[in-house]
Amino acid sequence: MLLRHALFFVTALITAVPAAAETVHFVTEEFPPFSFSRGGIASGALPEIVNATCGLLQWHCEIEVLPWRRALQQAEDGEVDGIFTVIQSPARRKAFLITPMVVTSGYDFYTLRSNHFQFTQPDDLRGRQIGVYGPSGTSFVLQESLKNTPDVDIKLVTNNHRLLLMLNAGRFGEKGVVLLNRDVARHLIEHEYLYALRNAGHLTSISYGIGFSRKRVSPVKFQAFNRGLNTLRNNGQLATIVQRYGLQPAN
Numbered sequence: 001m002l003l004r005h006a007l008f009f010v011t012a013l014i015t016a017v018p019a020a021a022e023t024v025h026f027v028t029e030e031f032p033p034f035s036f037s038r039g040g041i042a043s044g045a046l047p048e049i050v051n052a053t054c055g056l057l058q059w060h061c062e063i064e065v066l067p068w069r070r071a072l073q074q075a076e077d078g079e080v081d082g083i084f085t086v087i088q089s090p091a092r093r094k095a096f097l098i099t100p101m102v103v104t105s106g107y108d109f110y111t112l113r114s115n116h117f118q119f120t121q122p123d124d125l126r127g128r129q130i131g132v133y134g135p136s137g138t139s140f141v142l143q144e145s146l147k148n149t150p151d152v153d154i155k156l157v158t159n160n161h162r163l164l165l166m167l168n169a170g171r172f173g174e175k176g177v178v179l180l181n182r183d184v185a186r187h188l189i190e191h192e193y194l195y196a197l198r199n200a201g202h203l204t205s206i207s208y209g210i211g212f213s214r215k216r217v218s219p220v221k222f223q224a225f226n227r228g229l230n231t232l233r234n235n236g237q238l239a240t241i242v243q244r245y246g247l248q249p250a251n
Contacts, residue, residue, distance in 0.1 A: 022059040027071035033245040037065040078215030085208035087137035096211030101250035119201030131178035
């Protein structure tokens with residue numbers, strides 16, 4: 001009888017303890033207003049979306065802000081579960097399961113106000129040096145756009161902040177231009193008071209999603225996250241988060 005009561009008590013304790021929450025580790029980069037570190041905490045539109053989705057799923061999600069190359073390497077090697085922001089490109093699709101796009105933006109050219117360059121077609125860039133953050137989705141799109149345009153010197157810079165500071169200091173020469181995400185440019189120009197710079201034309205629209213490592217995350221787990229993300233989309237929470245940062249939700 002005592003043994004039966006002891007077994008009943010142990011069984012009750014086991015069933016009363018909730019199952020351990022799913023732990024998911026994401027990495028991202030300094031890419032304001034999409035993602036950035038504030039007081040050591042990942043902030044911005046994409047971290048809010050990820051955290052809200054994880055809350056719905058009752059997952060424990062960690063988000064670490066790293067230099068992009070390190071973040072990408074860790075995600076590609078399967079050292080972490082997920083990464084953002086991610087575009088739809090062959091290299092990204094090979095390495096990651098990618099959610100439906102969550103936010104839409106664009107890649108625009110920027111110059112000094114003293115430079116009268118205005119982009120209308122790729123041939124306008126002949127004979128120019130173009131600064132771009134890379135290797136990244138932005139540099140991939142630029143290189144694809146200029147496949148048939150000769151005499152263009154593309155200079156990769158390790159982050160967007162440095163890229164705009166270099167442009168502002170005249171480091172790309174008299175004819176120099178840079179390409180970067182227009183929402184990132186808006187944020188940095190406003191926060192760094194870089195009002196000597198101006199928009200010099202639109203290259204293309206771009207959308208971003210969240211990537212999950214094919215080496216680490218099962219399709220079942222990926223689809224569970226997608227269902228949570230879809231719930232946020234349907235109840236309007238995703239659009240509310242995105243618009244709070246001055247961004248546009250993806251269709």
